[in-house]
Every structure is written in C-alpha cells, then in structure tokens.
Amino acid sequence: MNRRFRLLLAALACAALLWLLLAAAERALSLAQRFLTLPPWLQWTLGIALALFALAATLIAWMLLRPRRRKSRPLEAPSRAQLDARIALLEHDGANAGALRAELRDLDARGASGRFYVAVFGEISAGKSSLVTALAPDAALPTDVRGGTTRSVRHVDAVLADGTPVTLADVPGTRETDGEHREQLARHEALRAHVVVYLTDGDLQRSQGEEVAWLASFGKPLLLALNKSDRFAPEEREQLLASLRRRVPEAAAVVAIRAGGSERFERRLDDGSRERIERRAVADVDALTQALQRLLHRAGTDLEPARERAVLARVDRDAHAAETALRQQQAEAAVRRYARRAVVGAMAAIAPGSDLIIQGALATGLVRELCRIHDVPVSDVQIEAFLQRARLTVRTSASLVLAIAGNALKAFPGLGTLGGGVLHAFAYALIFDSLGKALSATLAERHALDADAADTRLKQWLSERGGERLKRLAHLTVDAARQRDDAAE
Ligand SMILES: Nc1nc2c(ncn2[C@@H]2O[C@H](COP(=O)(O)OP(=O)(O)OP(=O)(O)O)[C@@H](O)[C@H]2O)c(=O)[nH]1
Numbered sequence: 454m455n456r457r458f459r460l461l462l463a464a465l466a467c468a469a470l471l472w473l474l475l476a477a478a479e480r481a482l483s484l485a486q487r488f489l490t491l492p493p494w495l496q497w498t499l500g501i502a503l504a505l506f507a508l509a510a511t512l513i514a515w516m517l518l519r520p521r522r523r524k525s526r527p528l529e530a531p532s533r534a535q536l537d538a539r540i541a542l543l544e545h546d547g548a549n550a551g552a553l554r555a556e557l558r559d560l561d562a563r564g565a566s567g568r569f570y571v572a573v574f575g576e577i578s579a580g581k582s583s584l585v586t587a588l589a590p591d592a593a594l595p596t597d598v599r600g601g602t603t604r605s606v607r608h609v610d611a612v613l614a615d616g617t618p619v620t621l622a623d624v625p626g627t628r629e630t631d632g633e634h635r636e637q638l639a640r641h642e643a644l645r646a647h648v649v650v651y652l653t654d655g656d657l658q659r660s661q662g663e664e665v666a667w668l669a670s671f672g673k674p675l676l677l678a679l680n681k682s683d684r685f686a687p688e689e690r691e692q693l694l695a696s697l698r699r700r701v702p703e704a705a706a707v708v709a710i711r712a713g714g715s716e717r718f719e720r721r722l723d724d725g726s727r728e729r730i731e732r733r734a735v736a737d738v739d740a741l742t743q744a745l746q747r748l749l750h751r752a753g754t755d756l757e758p759a760r761e762r763a764v765l766a767r768v769d770r771d772a773h774a775a776e777t778a779l780r781q782q783q784a785e786a787a788v789r790r791y792a793r794r795a796v797v798g799a800m801a802a803i804a805p806g807s808d809l810i811i812q813g814a815l816a817t818g819l820v821r822e823l824c825r826i827h828d829v830p831v832s833d834v835q836i837e838a839f840l841q842r843a844r845l846t847v848r849t850s851a852s853l854v855l856a857i858a859g860n861a862l863k864a865f866p867g868l869g870t871l872g873g874g875v876l877h878a879f880a881y882a883l884i885f886d887s888l889g890k891a892l893s894a895t896l897a898e899r900h901a902l903d904a905d906a907a908d909t910r911l912k913q914w915l916s917e918r919g920g921e922r923l924k925r926l927a928h929l930t931v932d933a934a935r936q937r938d939d940a941a942e
C-alpha cells in the first residue's frame with residue numbers, strides 16, 4: 454500500500470471518529486436538556502436508576518478483570534490400594550519397604566485422630582520453636598541464637614483462641630550446613646500436616662522461594678509469617694509484606710508476627726546509677742492465629758483429603774525410587790550371572806578362535822532377562838536385530854578388548870596361573886559385562902530396546918578400563934576356573 458493512500462485512510466478514519474464523537478456529544482446534550490425539563494420526582498428516579506446501573510456495571514467489570522489467585526491443579530496421586538499393591542510387590546522381591554509402610558500407618562493414625570496438624574517450617578533460626586512456644590506456652594521448647602537448635606520433630610498440642618484444638622509440629626530448620634538428614638525430616642513432616650506455617654525473618658531468598666514452591670507443588674495450604682517484625686520500622690514491614698504477598702500468591706495469608714526474642718532497656722537505680730536489663734519479649738502472634746482459624750474453618754473438611762493426597766504422592770515418589778533401585782540390583786545380578794556363564798562357556802571351548810563372537814543363546818538370554826526386569830516388552834526380531842549390531846561392535850573392538858584382557862592377566866597374577874583359554878574367558882567377561890550394563894542403562898532410561906542408544910553405551914563400556922571393574926571381573930574369572938578345575942578332578 455503506498456504511503457499517500459495510507460495517509461488518506463488515516464485521515465478518513467479520524468474524520469469518522471470525530472463525527473461519531475460529535476454525534477454522541479449532541480445526543481448527550483439533548484438528553485440532558487430533556488432531563489432538565491422533567492418533573493423533579495422523575496429526575497430523581499431516573500438519576501437513581503442510572504447510578505445503580507453504573508454501580509452494577511463497575512462491579513461486573515471488577516469481577517471479570519480483577520487479578521485472580523492462581524488455581525493450582527489438584528495434585529495427582531495414586532490410590533491407596535495401588536500403593537499397597539506396589540509395596541507388597543517390593544516386599545515380595547526382597548526390598549525393604551518398612552519406611553513406606555510406616556508412612557501409610559502414620560497417615561491412617563492421623564486421619565483417625567481427627568486433629569488438625571500444623572507444621573511450622575522454615576530456615577534455621579527463623580524462630581520456629583519460639584513460635585510454637587508462643588502458641589503453646591507449656592511446651593517451652595529450646596530456642597537459641599545459634600542455628601540448628603531443633604534436631605528432631607516435636608509435636609505439641611495447643612488450643613487456638615476460638616477453642617480449636619490443633620497439634621503443632623516444631624521441625625528442624627532447612628539450609629543447615631551438613632543438615633540434609635534433618636531437612637528431610639522437616640520436609641516429610643510438612644507434607645504430613647494439614648497446614649504449613651512458613652516462617653521467614655526477611656524477604657524470601659531464592660532457596661526459600663524454592664521451598665515454598667515445593668510445598669505448593671504438593672497442594673499444601675500455606676500461611677506465610679514474617680517473624681521478628683520488631684526488627685523492622687513500620688514502613689519497611691509493610692513493604693516486606695507487600696513483597697511477600699506478590700512473591701507467594703499461593704499463600705492463604707501473609708502476616709507479620711513477633712514470636713520471641715528479648716528486649717533490652719536501662720533502668721535508673723535509687724543511687725543514680727543505671728542498670729542494663731534484658732528480658733524475654735512478649736510474643737505477638739495474633740495475626741497468625743486469626744489467619745489460621747480462618748483457614749481451618751474455611752477449608753475444614755477439604756483439608757484431610759488434601760493431606761492424604763500429599764502423603765500418597767510422596768510415598769509414590771519413594772516407592773518409585775525403591776522400585777528403580779530394586780530393578781538396578783536385579784539387573785546387576787543378572788549381568789553377573791550371565792558374564793559368569795560366558796566365562797565358563799569360553800573356558801570349556803577346546804580351541805577358542807581369535808575372533809570374539811558373542812555367544813548367541815547366552816546373549817539372547819541376557820537381553821530377554823534384562824527386558825523382563827525393566828518391564829519392557831520385546832520381540833525375537835528386535836532382540837536379534839540388536840544382537841547383530843552388538844556383534845559388529847564387538848568385532849571392531851576385538852583388539853582393544855583383548856589388549857585390556859592381556860593387561861589384566863599381568864595386573865592380577867592369579868589369572869596368569871589358570872592356564873589355557875583364560876585370555877578369551879576374561880575377554881568374554883568384559884563383553885558380557887559391557888553388553889549387560891549398556892542395555893540395562895538404556896532400558897532404564899528409555900523404557901524401550903533402543904538399539905542405537907544401547908550400542909553407543911556398549912562401545913563406551915568395551916573401552917572402559919576402570920580398576921575396580923577389572924578386579925571384579927578377574928575374581929569372577931578365577932572363581933569360574935576353580936570350579937571348572939574342581940569339577941574336572
Ligand atoms: N528479635 C526477635 N528475635 C526472635 C524472634 N523470634 C525468635 N527470635 C530469636 O531468634 C533466635 C532463633 O529462634 P528459634 O526459635 O530457636 O529459631 P528456630 O527456627 O527454632 O531455629 P532452629 O531450631 O535452629 O532451626 C532466638 O535467639 C530467638 O530468641 C522475634 O520475633 N524477634
């Protein structure tokens with residue numbers, strides 16, 4: 454479109470707009486004139502109706518346009534029955550699932566107790582124990598300026614101002630140097646609670662933001678409390694609260710409190726001298742108590758199902774980790790078993806050739822077994838296609854594998870005394886170990902027999918010269934040879 458034409462269009466649009474505005478103004482003026490000629494009672498009625506209409510329109514616009522709190526998707530968690538079945542399977546396969554069972558027992562016990570559990574969570578020295586003591590003065594939990602005072606989870610019963618009984622959990626602080634185990638305790642306890650009070654004594658650092666996001670990802674109802682508010686001037690406190698509200702929109706409330714600490718002042722004595730006095734400050738946690746009461750009343754019956762989902766989601770993650778570890782163990786045992794069979798087979802061969810060919814039936818057995826362990830369905834055609842590639846890779850790496858085996862014979866003197874066929878037997882141990890490790894890692898990662906990925910890993914493992922691994926394979930070869938010799942006698 455050329456420039457002139459565009460200018461012409463713009464001028465026309467401006468003229469049309471002006472005409473519309475003038476027409477609207479004229480209409481408004483004539484309406485106003487007619488309005489003024491009406492009798493007063495009609496003027497009043499029309500005026501009130503118009504005001505009500507304007508008010509309703511503003512309200513509707515506000516409801517449509519107001520900033521909304523992000524609604525999080527309900528947390529996905531397996532059902533209790535599914536988890537029970539998985540745990541039973543883990544136990545059947547010899548894994549230790551005691552911690553998972555204990556977590557589910559705790560879930561049931563708390564559910565049956567009908568009490569509200571509130572965990573006080575946050576970095577070390579944020580004032581968690583002071584807050585629990587302020588809410589339940591009989592508890593008198595130890596507090597200290599030094600971080601890391603609380604070493605384990607403690608439950609304390611309290612009654613809120615409106616008479617609601619709650620159980621408060623004082624937990625170790627996060628971000629303590631070498632305190633990973635205690636942090637884990639704290640996190641698990643937070644997930645078991647109906648509500649988490651996240652305590653901070655300033656604006657949120659990045660790590661604290663991550664903790665809050667982690668809690669929110671489990672759908673935990675959160676109250677964010679700015680503690681030690683006595684350290685801030687009123688203006689600064691308001692700014693901090695505004696910043697916290699902006700950064701944690703998931704929080705049901707953001708409040709400022711004073712959980713503890715001490716007050717220092719000077720007193721003039723009769724003899725004119727001055728005495729410095731330090732005493733425990735009076736706590737002011739009303740804003741938090743009220744927010745907690747409101748939350749418990751509002752969310753009431755939804756809290757227990759949400760708590761259950763959070764715990765089940767956590768047990769699901771832990772069960773998944775246990776299943777992965779168990780699979781890994783079973784896969785390693787299978788690889789050891791097949792490597793040993795390959796060694797025995799190689800030693801039994803009367804005149805092993807210099808060409809290292811993977812022994813067909815054994816290799817097929819290993820692939821099938823690993824796929825079964827990793828729960829990956831495979832066809833005979835897929836197995837054969839993968840083994841063909843693997844054979845090619847082994848053939849091209851043969852000289853390297855034999856060189857590694859040769860060096861191992863010198864490095865582990867026991868091997869050298871075993872007589873004929875040991876070089877090849879050890880080479881087969883290396884090949885089967887590499888094949889098994891490569892395939893197992895690929896199956897765990899991709900949940901499919903990806904021949905490309907497994908072959909790339911096989912190449913890496915065939916050239917791997919790690920001392921510990923060679924030592925283990927040397928032991929395996931020596932054991933197999935001894936058994937062969939014992940059987941022959
Ligand atoms: N000025 C001030 N100091 C406070 C306040 N609340 C707690 N403190 C002090 O902060 C320090 C740490 O308090 P704790 O209650 O032990 O903190 P915690 O979070 O339980 O600490 P850990 O158990 O080590 O994680 C203590 O010296 C308290 O006296 C407060 O509101 N104002």
Ligand SMILES: [Mg+2]
Binds near residue numbers: 581595596602623
């Ligand atoms: Mg503490």
